[in-house]
Amino acid sequence: MTDFLDVRNLSIAFDGKAVVHDLSFRVPAGKTVALVGESGSGKSVSALSVLRLLDERHATYPSGEILLDGENLLAAPDKRMRQIRGRRVSMIFQEPMTSLNPLHTVEKQIGETLAIHQGMRPNQARARTLELLELVGIPDPRERLAYYPHQLSGGQKQRVMIAMALANAPDLLIADEPTTALDVTVQRQVLELLRSLQERLGMAVLLITHDLSIVRRYADEVVVMQHGHQVEAGPTETIFESPRDAYTRQLLSADPGKAPSSPSTTARTLLSMDGVGVRFPLRRGFFGKPKAWLHAVRDVHIELREGETLGIVGESGSGKTTLGMALIKLVRSDGKILYRGKPINNLNQKQFKPLRKDIQIVFQDPYGSLSPRMSVSEIVGEGLMVHAPDRQAEHEDMIVQALQDVGLDPASRHRYPHEFSGGQRQRIAIARALVLQPSLIVLDEPTSALDRTVQKQVIELLRSLQQRYGLSYLFISHDLAVVRALSHQVLVLKGGEVVEYGDARQVMETPQAEYTRNLLEAAFFYHAEAPDDIHTGAR
Structure with a gap:
């Protein structure tokens, strides 16, 4: 040939x-x-x-x-x-x-x-x-x-x-x-x-x-x-x-790892959603009143404790990211969202601003979410200027520590995003979220652009930070091996609706829904055999 x-x-x-x-x-x-x-x-x-x-x-x-x-x-x-x-x-x-x-x-x-x-x-x-x-x-x-x-x-x-x-x-x-x-x-x-x-x-x-x-x-x-x-x-x-x-x-040898240990049974509920839905207008009438709606998310009920990870999975367009956007008020939603027992769904942007320090997000596309005109130091430190202006003398040390946590050389903090590879840009985005030491992080496909060895390092990093600080994660991903390595609970979405929700091990090992079984079969299609502790119920 x-x-x-x-x-x-x-x-x-x-x-x-x-x-x-x-x-x-x-x-x-x-x-x-x-x-x-x-x-x-x-x-x-x-x-x-x-x-x-x-x-x-x-x-x-x-x-x-x-x-x-x-x-x-x-x-x-x-x-x-x-x-x-x-x-x-x-x-x-x-x-x-x-x-x-x-x-x-x-x-x-x-x-x-x-x-x-x-x-x-x-x-x-x-x-x-x-x-x-x-x-x-x-x-x-x-x-x-x-x-x-x-x-x-x-x-x-x-x-x-x-x-x-x-x-x-x-x-x-x-x-x-x-x-x-x-x-x-x-x-x-x-x-x-x-x-x-x-x-x-x-x-x-x-x-x-x-x-x-x-x-x-x-x-x-x-x-x-x-x-x-x-x-x-x-x-x-x-x-x-x-x-x-x-x-x-x-x-x-760089496998994402096995399922995490269970969080403390005495951990308090950090976040709960009751009947949360998100819809977007498709057509409007003469006076601007919506005449037809796209229901991106329907009637979601979840509960997340301190130190716990909820993995959200589903096909592209299933509403995974939209649900995360609703939590941080980047899209309007219906239903009730409670954070530390207090309703936050009715807060306006000004009222919600103090909570942004506690609820951070890592976006799916690091190139689009990082300003090309700002250095890495400015990007990571931007949140500190807003939420911790009284600690300005400590900002440089906090930026350096955040970059070290995600495996980046602090000496590179004066460079710009275009000077980094795709995986390195994703780590910068994670450092930007970590620097404020939040209680809850929405992770939207945070490892999708990373190679296997760095992916494993980031998973281990997220685990260690969770254990050290009691962090909670909403982990949105299509990589079920990574979801398995990080999640205590799993929420499966299809077309904006909940197909399955429950303990991660139970959902992964004995899925009840046909759609979940199809996802698992596709996820482990490339492997000679699925991991010992996972089966799809369709073998």
């Missing part, structure tokens, strides 16, 4: 500083090669180099070649690269919110690539766009054509990115964390879709991911990177069964 992509002794430098050293790998037609390694290891930079998407005012290639079907892309003129991008080689980017144009609809963004590379007319492009949206599992695709990116959930934005990448049936697909924002059932659907298209079209795939279970099931070859160096490469089964390098063994 011919090598469609052949990377030979590639070195990459930014402003003269080398970040990738002598990288070599091949991607044959019809095969999948995975680049794996921790955040900052050079995976994404190497992938972006294939399409020459790095800023060439600063990025240089001191050595090496990138051969696409025998043609050296590093020597290709810009006009030739424009012909290749999106047609022969497509890319699924890691952060869909920053890759999609906020001013254009879904239909326009996908249709644009069809018009440029295939010359399709608007009606042809529309039909093909609908077909692609159906392929990647977008609900109500005809209605979603007119949506803008901000109207889609994180998982839906990622699926739109995948549809754009597949639009022209490329010869090579570069997939940079293609399923990071997807729930487990859609993740499985998308990966199976990519594999079926690969078999049908003979497409080569370069997969960049931190999820080693996906690598094991879908990749033919694996290249392991650390600090810009290639430490190991070979067939997938060989790497997984008999890794030679100590770093590879470390990656493979």
Whole structure:
């Protein structure tokens, strides 16, 4: 089989500083090669180099070649690269919110690539766009054509990115964390879709991911990177069964861990929700009165004690994040919310402000939630300026401690978010929430952008902070292995409604709802066998 992509002794430098050293790998037609390694290891930079998407005012290639079907892309003129991008080689980017144009609809963004590379007319492009949206599992695709990116959930934005990448049936697909924002059932659907298209079209795939279970099931070859160096490469089964390098063994052993110990039975109730619902107006009448509603969350009842974690799971668009937004009053809600026994649902923003120190949130998209104009020190310390102005002399020490807690070098606090990798930005977001020492943290997919080893470190960090300070967490995630490692209770949502709620071990081991069983089956589909203490009841 011919090598469609052949990377030979590639070195990459930014402003003269080398970040990738002598990288070599091949991607044959019809095969999948995975680049794996921790955040900052050079995976994404190497992938972006294939399409020459790095800023060439600063990025240089001191050595090496990138051969696409025998043609050296590093020597290709810009006009030739424009012909290749999106047609022969497509890319699924890691952060869909920053890759999609906020001013254009879904239909326009996908249709644009069809018009440029295939010359399709608007009606042809529309039909093909609908077909692609159906392929990647977008609900109500005809209605979603007119949506803008901000109207889609994180998982839906990622699926739109995948549809754009597949639009022209490329010869090579570069997939940079293609399923990071997807729930487990859609993740499985998308990966199976990519594999079926690969078999049908003979497409080569370069997969960049931190999820080693996906690598094991879908990749033919694996290249392991650390600090810009290639430490190991070979067939997938060989790497997984008999890794030679100590770093590879470390990656493979980084499991999120077992279920946490139960909190004290004497712990007081910190948070309770009684009949909480959230709805958004779909259509308004002549005088602005809503005529139709979208019920994003319906009739939720939960109780969370001090030192306890409630895991909230469900597919993309099920209402998980909306429920968290209702708690911190970023969206209006119905029903009753009690915090330390006192109702907070009727408080206005001014009345709620003192509680923001106690109830913090880590958002799903760290790039979008961190100001690009503020240094890390300013980002982490912003809450201290608002909620602890009388302790200004201690602010610097508190910022340093928060960064150390999440595994970041405090010396980097004067840098800006764009200078960090995706995983590092997520840790900055966690540090911003931790610095105020809250009682309750809403964690919205806080580990989705992290590689396995850092993910394990963050889970252990969250556990230790919970034990030390009696913190409570609302943990929103589609990664059921991580939910299992952190949660004492689990709430399962589907279409905004509660499907199952109860003790985490009971829900994970003996789920009562068919939907929960489907989630668990999809979550452990990639493993040779499910963990001993989990079964879906459908085996």
